[in-house]
Amino acid sequence: MCGRFTMSAETDELITEFVARGGRLEDWRPSYNVAPTEVSPIVRDRVVEGEVVRELDGASWGLKPAWAKPGGPAPINARLESVATNGLFRGAFAQRRCLVPMNGYFEWEATPTGKQPHYIHAPESILAAAGLFEVRKVSGEWELTFTIITREAADASGEVHDRMPVFLTPDTWDSWIEPVKLESTGDKDALVAMLDRSSLAVASTITTYPVSRRVNNVRDTSVAKDDPTLIEPIAV
16 A cells, blocks of 8 residues: 655646646745645646646645545545445546656564654656546535555565556556546556556665654654755664
8 A cells, every 4th residue: 555655846847857737836935745634736637618627736645536525534545456446436537537746655573572664766857657546525615535546466566565656657647547437348458457557667776765753753853854854764
């Protein structure tokens, strides 16, 4: 799974990287420890007045469909193996697909002295994970939420955990977030196959190293989320 990740890029960097216009990201602050329920940038294509526009928006991590009941599940991950058919995700997979920018992510190894975090990343400064988003109205305001698609680990995270995010190569971005509704099973299967191929290509470039256990507790207010030392390698 992917339960914590880093997104240390500034808004302007993300706009340049993904050729998107800025959305509601005025309050975005780079974070080296993004946790579930927190807001992080997503990239999506929308049709605005007949034109496809690529936008960068802030969304809460944990998918909440419009039909979800208060207090219901808000999954942070969706499995590639069932994302096109699972009732929680199939609507979003068919027509609400996005990119989730990140620098890397964390997984934990059980050790005799407690959980040891590892930082998993690629040479590229920004990775693009395949995500799904939902839009719903809460107290009169539109709310964006997202989930990250995961697959069986094929990268360095396999040394620590059996799942990894599905990362996309730049040549697949347009196909993934194209704002069209997938109707046929064949179209959905083809998109799943593309995710599989793309994520395997990125996985071959990914490495990992242990980092400070300060990332373990996101409620510890003494640990600043914008502290880059959270992803510095340590000796264990």
